[in-house]
Amino acid sequence: MSTTPDLTVRIGAVVLKNPVIAASGTFGFGREMADVFDLSQLGGICSKGVTPEPRVGNPPPRVAETASGMLNSVGLQNPGLERFVSEELPFMKSLGTVVIANIAGNTVEDYQAMCRRLDATDVDAIELNLSCPNVKEGCMAFGSTPTGVAGLVRAVRPMTRKPLWVKLTPNTGDIRETSIAAEASGADAVSLVNTLLGMAIDIRTRRPVLRNNTGGLSGPAIKPVALRMVHEAYQAVGIPIVGMGGILTGEDAIEFLLAGATAVQVGTANLVNPLACQDIMDAMFRYAKEIGLERIADLTGALRIW
């Protein structure tokens, strides 16, 4: 008997139509893609990283191509929280999909204030960005150690009833420890992983290609590392994992689910294929149908380890 696979997944209280979320920083606030495909099909959209005040970002060049990927050093260019709440969030909420606000700050107080403000909005979840490698203060400094993660999440948790997803960095000693710290401090989910800190050099000028000297590596180049980290974290925590890192195809996304992710975020793929999320959703559906899967959620952690 052939059935239509159920693609619904749950990240705590948040129900997604399917496991595919457009990742922060690779989809703007949805405006540029709203007339390219039907965004209501998406499992969710995660906003560009928002900070308390507007940020102009880092000087260019901000991008360097790498083997199977890219480095970026955008530096959280964004209109600031107030304009996000008044102009971008209402637009995002009109798209008919789950909206996650990705937020970043320099201090614990920044994150607390932003969570308080977002608590009074209709955003569906907040993703605490503890992992941006391109800003001087805060952010990755919190996410790279278990004590940093625990201190921040514990301080922020009482500020909001919204689901808190904690986006962690691969630039850390042990992803299990930072994930455990997030869970123990009240996080509803962990998003794994942000970019790997990297560098590119121009041998003619003897300068780094990026004006910021270093940047975040993303794309298929980091997929094996991200998969391994999702797999490790899945064995260490009970909260859902949102997996990401170099997902280009439906097969890539399925690999993340098998490794332990409940949902995935698609990032760099959007830059080279604006229809990447749609293609990935279609391919996941076909896969589920092909193997006679009733619920895509059954794939989470279904890896048969040797």
Add this chain to the structure above:
Amino acid sequence: MRTLVRTGLVRSVGFMAPGQARMVVEEPATASAAQPGQFLEIDCTPAADGECARSASLRAPFLRRPISFCNVDRVAGTFTLAFRVSGAGTDALSRFRTGDRLSFLGPLGHGFTLPATGTCLAVGGGIGVYPLLHLLRAARERGLGTAAVCGYRSPEEAFLLDEFREVSDRTFFASDSGGLDFTGHAGAALEAFLASQTPAGPVTVLTCGPFPMMRAVAGLCARQGHACQVSLEERMGCGTGICLVCACKVRSLERGEPEYRRCCTEGPVFDAREVVWE
């Protein structure tokens, strides 16, 4: 919904000068939509039939490459891309064969704005001359006056001279090493050209080329009171405005404060008065 991802049929690929490649692609909807100064984000590996190669492929190079329209033939439904082979992407692109399928996004970006009357004076340096050919053809179709000032490194590396003559009322070709109409870069050539010519009606200068050359052109236009539009270049990621890597520093004419804008979306063409020339 807007069709952003398209596939065209490669009609021909060749070199017009050492390291300077030219590709003619057939895709009628793109040829009709292309505006001067706009560009396409090109996948540098041939596309499989009917799908975006990128979704199924890990082949290098990873990012698409922004390349502007050099020429457009709406009747034939084709457009010409011209580019210098300068890295892995353009090298791969130059190896396409007739009959290959090319995946691209676009047309993208805010291009040149043609004036209502007067003369379009295009000033290009090196590979910056490419989008100006399309521009001058469009200007002539509108009944505007057209003039081209093009600067090259040497006469041997000068390309598209006949094509520029065909679409321009006047041409003035410069070379750093002599042998053409003027010896020196395109900015200096523009000054000499304007000193010897009185183009019909108000002059709008539209420029594309190396940053120092465009700075000289913009400075001259400011002194002489000509409107000036510049096509900026910055390393791009997506070309569609979502990744924010192609930041160009411009000063809003209303607000006055320098700010970063997306070269791919608000640009690549800006009013010269907005550009922060640093």
